[in-house]
Amino acid sequence: MTEVKCGTIEDVIYKNKENGYTIAVFENEEESFTAVGYLPFADAGRCYELTGSWKVHPVYGEQFDVTEAKEIMPTSTKGIENFLASGAVKGIGKKTAILIVKKFGLDTLRVMEEEPDRLSEVEGIGEKKASIIGEAFKEKRAVADVSLFLQQFDISPGCAIRLYREYGEAAVDIVTQNPYQLVNDVYGIGFKKADAIAGKIGIDKNDECRIQSGVKFTLNYYVGEGHTYIPQTLLCEKAGQLMDVSTESVYEVLVGMAFEGDIQIEILEGQTVVFLMPYFMAEQNVCKRLLAVNNASLKVINADLDSLIGITEKEKNLELSQNQKFAVKSSLLNGVSVITGGPGTGKTTIINAIMNILEHSGMKTAIAAPTGRAAKRITETSGYYASTIHRLLEYYYSEGEDIMRFGKTEENPLDYDVVIIDEASMIDILLMNGLMNAIVPGTRLIFVGDSDQLPSVGAGNVLRDMIDSETIYSVKLTEIFRQAKESLIVVNAHKINKGENPDCNEKDKDFFFLQKNGEKEMLATIKDLCARRLPAYFKDCDSMKDMQVLTPVRKGMLGSINLNKELQAVLNPPDKDLAEQKYGEKTFRVNDKVMQIKNNYQMSWKRLEDFTEGQGVFNGDVGFIDHIDKEFNEVVVVFDDNKYVTYDAAQLDELELAYAVTVHKSQGSEFPIVIMPVSWFPPVLATRNLLYTAVTRGKQAVVLVGSMNKMYAMVENNRIMDRYTGLKARLKSLL
Numbered sequence: 001m002t003e004v005k006c007g008t009i010e011d012v013i014y015k016n017k018e019n020g021y022t023i024a025v026f027e028n029e030e031e032s033f034t035a036v037g038y039l040p041f042a043d044a045g046r047c048y049e050l051t052g053s054w055k056v057h058p059v060y061g062e063q064f065d066v067t068e069a070k071e072i073m074p075t076s077t078k079g080i081e082n083f084l085a086s087g088a089v090k091g092i093g094k095k096t097a098i099l100i101v102k103k104f105g106l107d108t109l110r111v112m113e114e115e116p117d118r119l120s121e122v123e124g125i126g127e128k129k130a131s132i133i134g135e136a137f138k139e140k141r142a143v144a145d146v147s148l149f150l151q152q153f154d155i156s157p158g159c160a161i162r163l164y165r166e167y168g169e170a171a172v173d174i175v176t177q178n179p180y181q182l183v184n185d186v187y188g189i190g191f192k193k194a195d196a197i198a199g200k201i202g203i204d205k206n207d208e209c210r211i212q213s214g215v216k217f218t219l220n221y222y223v224g225e226g227h228t229y230i231p232q233t234l235l236c237e238k239a240g241q242l243m244d245v246s247t248e249s250v251y252e253v254l255v256g257m258a259f260e261g262d263i264q265i266e267i268l269e270g271q272t273v274v275f276l277m278p279y280f281m282a283e284q285n286v287c288k289r290l291l292a293v294n295n296a297s298l299k300v301i302n303a304d305l306d307s308l309i310g311i312t313e314k315e316k317n318l319e320l321s322q323n324q325k326f327a328v329k330s331s332l333l334n335g336v337s338v339i340t341g342g343p344g345t346g347k348t349t350i351i352n353a354i355m356n357i358l359e360h361s362g363m364k365t366a367i368a369a370p371t372g373r374a375a376k377r378i379t380e381t382s383g384y385y386a387s388t389i390h391r392l393l394e395y396y397y398s399e400g401e402d403i404m405r406f407g408k409t410e411e412n413p414l415d416y417d418v419v420i421i422d423e424a425s426m427i428d429i430l431l432m433n434g435l436m437n438a439i440v441p442g443t444r445l446i447f448v449g450d451s452d453q454l455p456s457v458g459a460g461n462v463l464r465d466m467i468d469s470e471t472i473y474s475v476k477l478t479e480i481f482r483q484a485k486e487s488l489i490v491v492n493a494h495k496i497n498k499g500e501n502p503d504c505n506e507k508d509k510d511f512f513f514l515q516k517n518g519e520k521e522m523l524a525t526i527k528d529l530c531a532r533r534l535p536a537y538f539k540d541c542d543s544m545k546d547m548q549v550l551t552p553v554r555k556g557m558l559g560s561i562n563l564n565k566e567l568q569a570v571l572n573p574p575d576k577d578l579a580e581q582k583y584g585e586k587t588f589r590v591n592d593k594v595m596q597i598k599n600n601y602q603m604s605w606k607r608l609e610d611f612t613e614g615q616g617v618f619n620g621d622v623g624f625i626d627h628i629d630k631e632f633n634e635v636v637v638v639f640d641d642n643k644y645v646t647y648d649a650a651q652l653d654e655l656e657l658a659y660a661v662t663v664h665k666s667q668g669s670e671f672p673i674v675i676m677p678v679s680w681f682p683p684v685l686a687t688r689n690l691l692y693t694a695v696t697r698g699k700q701a702v703v704l705v706g707s708m709n710k711m712y713a714m715v716e717n718n719r720i721m722d723r724y725t726g727l728k729a730r731l732k733s734l735l
């Protein structure tokens with residue numbers, strides 16, 4: 001029989017933060033009881049009106065099974081104090097809760113809602129904090145209403161906050177009118193979730209909005225896998241399967257979508273293919289501009305190149321090989337050029353030589369790389385300042401449009417005679433598009449990178465496509481120089497790349513293999529290496545900063561998720577002095593090594609030493625938790641260059657532990673010591689390419705742990721995931 005009960009949470013026994021499923025002990029004036037169900041934001045001290053019925057659990061006995069839960073405001077002073085002390089309102093912790101209730105008593109919640117300024121009458125609360133608390137309370141009340149309504153669609157409290165932040169009061173209307181809109185607007189809601197909501201609302205399977213959304217979802221899925229387009233037949237088949245509709249229904253909707261400008265249907269090399277519009281525009285534009293820059297006449301260097309190379313060799317006290325000289329010359333003689341090579345083949349040396357020559361020639365030059373870490377490394381190894389490509393292009397967050405934009409554009413281009421882009425294998429097509437927009441013909445554009453690395457995380461295969469098109473001048477460096485040859489990491493990387501097995505465990509060398517059987521033993525060894533053996537051996541190395549565990553996968557015992565949990569337990573165990581903040585299954589603790597997992601151009605950072613401020617935290621940025629403010633439920637992370645970034649509780653889904661990261665995420669970064677498990681991994685991932693990328697991340701030592709045979713299998717597995725990208729064909733056709 002359905003009943004309605006009110007009560008205050010005494011104790012939370014279990015809470016799934018993702019979906020709000022909770023088991024909690026409630027109390028009211030008459031009884032104490034256990035309730036089970038979806039309770040938004042459940043915490044001790046909060047009051048609810050529960051609708052449900054009594055059930056008898058075979059083990060735990062009688063429980064109140066909740067079908068609907070509505071948070072209500074407490075009515076006693078003790079209740080208000082407990083509610084505020086629960087962390088329900090940002091900015092109020094236990095101590096402040098007591099002081100506020102002491103001041104305003106039963107009038108507390110009204111004051112917070114109607115006269116938040118008056119909170120500054122409480123000791124320790126300034127005007128700014130009063131305003132933060134007022135805003136937070138307002139948002140809390142509104143989110144509670146939205147969340148209550150969205151419970152029926154299994155939308156988690158965390159998602160409800162994001163929905164409210166995106167749509168404000170209109171959230172409920174948008175969810176019920178076109179849930180598919182959420183897929184585009186709200187991080188964390190994908191097609192499947194929107195489709196489940198639509199199912200509950202009763203939207204028809206063949207509804208046009210549904211199919212359009214399914215098509216976009218499928219295209220986005222392929223973009224996420226690195227493709228810029230997908231063959232039309234494959235798209236119809238996959239989207240049809242996803243939505244359980246016929247391929248014909250998908251095909252019919254495609255035409256309308258193309259008409260609306262959401263997608264582009266094109267015949268590429270004899271095949272009908274479909275692009276999401278931004279990727280089509282980017283490919284076309286990149287192609288057109290690359291050719292324009294390549295064919296433009298260049299500012300003349302007023303000296304003989306051979307003699308400039310001679311001067312540089314003298315000044316730098318080195319003799320460039322024939323191939324290196326050739327690379328230097330061709331990069332200065334062509335509008336666009338590419339220099340590739342594996343580790344130790346002299347890419348940095350060539351950048352240095354080119355920079356030296358350009359300085360002598362009075363050319364204005366910029367060096368940039370796709371990631372902050374790569375840019376920092378170039379500055380450290382070459383001595384020339386390098387920025388990220390984003391910074392070079394003066395990115396900013398455009399508040400009104402809610403997107404990231406570049407300040408450097410076709411109308412306001414970069415003012416350099418030469419632009420050198422290092423780690424070019426990591427540039428995806430959208431970033432390349434931004435770059436090409438800002439380059440005027442007449443600029444020399446030099447791409448340097450290792451085309452055998454894994455391709456960019458984002459869609460496209462820009463570097464390889466430029467090389468394979470044979471329209472851009474490319475030089476491949478193959479010689480490994482003496483100093484580099486002393487490193488087994490370098491020698492083995494080249495062996496792996498050629499399909500040969502690496503040499504391991506040579507005395508006084510830097511490439512080690514620890515043979516271990518079974519995943520449990522591998523995991524135990526990795527933990528022991530990080531916590532004890534490696535710090536004891538490499539005395540100068542910091543196990544948090546200088547060692548990096550890499551893994552091919554996210555899931556499983558040796559996946560990054562589990563490795564992080566296990567490594568956190570040994571490298572930064574719980575301690576009464578280290579504050580913690582939970583998010584779903586994750587626990588963040590002060591000192592933890594963490595990684596930002598999506599580009600967030602809006603997120604603000606502050607540098608304490610010079611009070612500079614800016615916006616933008618990027619996918620792959622690694623930092624450490626500096627402190628956790630329990631009163632504000634905020635986690636403060638310090639990233640490279642002492643940039644402090646504050647995450648509120650709802651933003652913690654953008655953060656992951658980073659004791660272990662996937663090899664894909666590690667691209668462009670280098671670490672003194674790299675440790676990687678080698679077990680059975682899915683063949684699409686356990687490739688030569690991936691092993692090569694992982695090994696080349698290590699500078700001082702690479703330690704592989706697991707099965708030697710599995711490593712040999714990876715070397716054998718020369719499967720390169722082909723990406724559907726059109727840049728190569730476009731470049732060829734325009735030539």
Ligand SMILES: Nc1ncnc2c1ncn2[C@@H]1O[C@H](COP(=O)(O)OP(=O)(O)OP(=O)(O)O)[C@@H](O)[C@H]1O
Binds near residue numbers: 344484
């Ligand atoms: N022409 C040369 N003569 C002698 N030594 C050279 C020459 N070119 C490069 N080297 C040396 O080879 C080593 C590797 O060169 P460099 O660091 O430029 O390669 P890289 O391709 O940038 O390597 P990585 O990708 O690993 O950073 C360095 O010690 C460098 O001094």
